[in-house]
Amino acid sequence: MTPWGVTVTIANSLTVEDLGSAAQRDRRKRILDATIALATQGGFDAVQMRAVAEQADVALGTLYRYFPSKIHLLVSALAREFERAELQLRDKPLPGDTSADRVIFVLKKTTRGLQGDPHLTEALTRAFMFADASVQAEIHNVGMLLTSMLTRAMHPGSTELTDDDVAIARVIGDVWLSSLVGWVTGRMTASETGEQLERAVRLLLRD
Amino acid sequence: MTPWGVTVTIANSLTVEDLGSAAQRDRRKRILDATIALATQGGFDAVQMRAVAEQADVALGTLYRYFPSKIHLLVSALAREFERAELQLRDKPLPGDTSADRVIFVLKKTTRGLQGDPHLTEALTRAFMFADASVQAEIHNVGMLLTSMLTRAMHPGSTELTDDDVAIARVIGDVWLSSLVGWVTGRMTASETGEQLERAVRLLLRD
DNA sequence: GGAGGAGGTGGAACGTGTTCCTATTATGTC
DNA sequence: GACATAATAGGAACACGTTCCACCTCCTCC
Numbered sequence A, B: 001m002t003p004w005g006v007t008v009t010i011a012n013s014l015t016v017e018d019l020g021s022a023a024q025r026d027r028r029k030r031i032l033d034a035t036i037a038l039a040t041q042g043g044f045d046a047v048q049m050r051a052v053a054e055q056a057d058v059a060l061g062t063l064y065r066y067f068p069s070k071i072h073l074l075v076s077a078l079a080r081e082f083e084r085a086e087l088q089l090r091d092k093p094l095p096g097d098t099s100a101d102r103v104i105f106v107l108k109k110t111t112r113g114l115q116g117d118p119h120l121t122e123a124l125t126r127a128f129m130f131a132d133a134s135v136q137a138e139i140h141n142v143g144m145l146l147t148s149m150l151t152r153a154m155h156p157g158s159t160e161l162t163d164d165d166v167a168i169a170r171v172i173g174d175v176w177l178s179s180l181v182g183w184v185t186g187r188m189t190a191s192e193t194g195e196q197l198e199r200a201v202r203l204l205l206r207d
Numbered sequence C: 001g002g003a004g005g006a007g008g009t010g011g012a013a014c015g016t017g018t019t020c021c022t023a024t025t026a027t028g029t030c
Numbered sequence D: 001g002a003c004a005t006a007a008t009a010g011g012a013a014c015a016c017g018t019t020c021c022a023c024c025t026c027c028t029c030c
Helices: A022-046 A049-055 A060-066 A070-089 A099-115 A118-130 A133-154 A163-184 A190-204 B022-046 B049-055 B060-066 B070-089 B099-115 B118-130 B133-154 B163-184 B190-204
Strands: A006-010 A014-018 B006-010 B014-018
Touching: A022 A049, A022 A060, A022 A070, A022 A118, A049 A060, A049 A070, A070 A099, A070 A118, A070 A133, A099 A118, A099 A133, A099 A163, A099 A190, A118 A163, A118 B118, A133 A163, A163 A190, A163 B163, A163 B190, A190 B163, A190 B190, B022 B049, B022 B060, B022 B070, B022 B118, B049 B060, B049 B070, B070 B099, B070 B118, B070 B133, B099 B118, B099 B133, B099 B163, B099 B190, B118 B163, B133 B163, B163 B190
Parallel strands: none
Antiparallel strands: A006 A014, B006 B014
16 A cells, blocks of 8 residues: 555545554654644745655655655645644634625635745745646645635535636635735735735625 | 846836847847757756756856846746747737637737747746746736736727726736646646636626 | 565665856956 | 956856665564
């Protein structure tokens, strides 16, 4: 069995990972923890494979057995963090009278969380942007999470989604990603990203 | 004088570069040509600094004197190509009765151009995504070009732009970038990017 | 409980972006 | 034209992602 495990997506984007032995699950966790720690400290550049291996108390070869590249590693870490964030938001009622207000609430809350950890966000965004098709699965997961967060904000309690809903969520996701890139790369300030997001949402959801 | 030259932006995003001696201008051109050639052949990975230097008949140190990193090099190449494309489109009448139709025309035309050179596009998009604040100037140029292309398509012949116009152009730019990333990284097909763009434009421009 | 194999360790080695150094060649000044 | 300065050539050296290999350890199955 590969230590990457098999990712099974159940119903509404909740993922369960079947990961071999407890020792393997533990190694995987240690690796991701080390990744997040290093990324939080010093961003993308600080996540050096040798450093991750050392901090996770794992050989370099083992690290590569679990995650075939630095990009996979970071995107997997991103996915884990994202799931955790989404779990916190799920089941909580969202404030706001209009769908635009609720969506903006969700976006700002998430963005603020990310901007509280600039280095971590930089590392994860960079990885996301650099990923190629071989990380498709992990990225798809993140995309689904975001879409479900946004559509829930648009129509709380509803499970029926129109094509337009999904399309709007996707556009918002695109703007969000671009803003994040702009912020991470120092081309935009935090408040500018907030304004840009709010602007986009109000353009898209004016009903 | 640094060989990077001084970039002066005149009026409507037309840029003129003052680049020292003819020999320096020539070297710079040779370097960018070599970059484009290698990128066209084999994409981001094929643009190796030693290879660029050799093909441009320039020492490695000289290459780094002109472009302080591979990312700067690729983003500069992107900017040059983009300017050329915009120049072709400028002054030509745009078909379509509604602003949405015209914007979609511009986007599809540009996107088709890019997708005709997959490797080149991959290289340039990757660079764009990986750029940090030190490439702000070059990236800002590209952004301005795109905005001016889009707003012209929205209101041909008009020079008055509302805040909404600019905001819409920016959102479209974001979607375009995300689609491009999706396509470059193999997560979306060419036709999917087309659909996503059209979808987004029609959501934003429904007047 | 011993044999076989999958998974792990430790570290060398390779490729490519980047830096640095010295000798050589242009370029501009008097 | 001779000199001072800047720019370039040529290439070694370094850092980090990635690959590879030899050996060890632990689990599984008989």
